[in-house]
Amino acid sequence: MTVRDVKELLEAEVLCGEDRLDEEICGCFASDFMSDILAFARDQNLLITGMLNPQVIRTAEMVDMPFIVFVRGKVPNEQMIELAEESGMVLLASRFRMYSACGILFMHDPNTKPCKTLYSDQK
């Protein structure tokens, strides 16, 4: 599954990072709690969230997730888009709710593999 597939499946708008749409998704993590993302997201590169503020961008960056889908029709503002652009991330906005968005992606590709190459130095 590529970022472009996610965009199409979730009928999402691309807010920035158009040039990275052909990259492969190697794992998804869905949450509205930033600390959950920081604690559990690992070897995954797509974040699905309904939380809308600049901390989402920073949180994703801390755990090396360059792709974010905002669900429930939430659209990030200019400040968030600028932050994401600075870090070379892709932001998508979808009208689907969290449960549906996750369900659609899971049905399409239940086998997304963790990005083993992300932390080659891991224990």
Place this chain on the structure above:
Amino acid sequence: MQDIVFRSEVDGNDYQRAGEASRHTKSALKRLGLPPEIIRRVGVCMYEGEINMVIHADGGTATLTVGIDKIVIELKDHGPGIPDIDLAMQEGWSTANTEAQTLGFGAGMGLPNMKRSSDEFKIDTVVGEGTTVTMTIYIK
């Protein structure tokens, strides 16, 4: 090699900017070419600590020291202090206000995350004076 020190003042009033210091430090660590897993752990520790200084302590100072075999992160504030460290360390315990919650924080997972992501973890706190959290991550 000499230690490399990054110091940032963290503004306690600017919720929108909370986490910026960690973000800049993370990109600096990437430029130093440190291993990605080490950088991820440092990022998580510093970021949770930075957010805590903003939402619980009215800001403070974040200092990150990169040595030859370890990275030390110190988060020092002059906030209210932590009256019961054992309670604060429990997953799910939080005194965060609704403003912190609108940022997606306040689930009471920050300190446990910081402890889990670091090799050494220490809290020095005096009620009414402030808190210093020091974390060490070894570069293997």
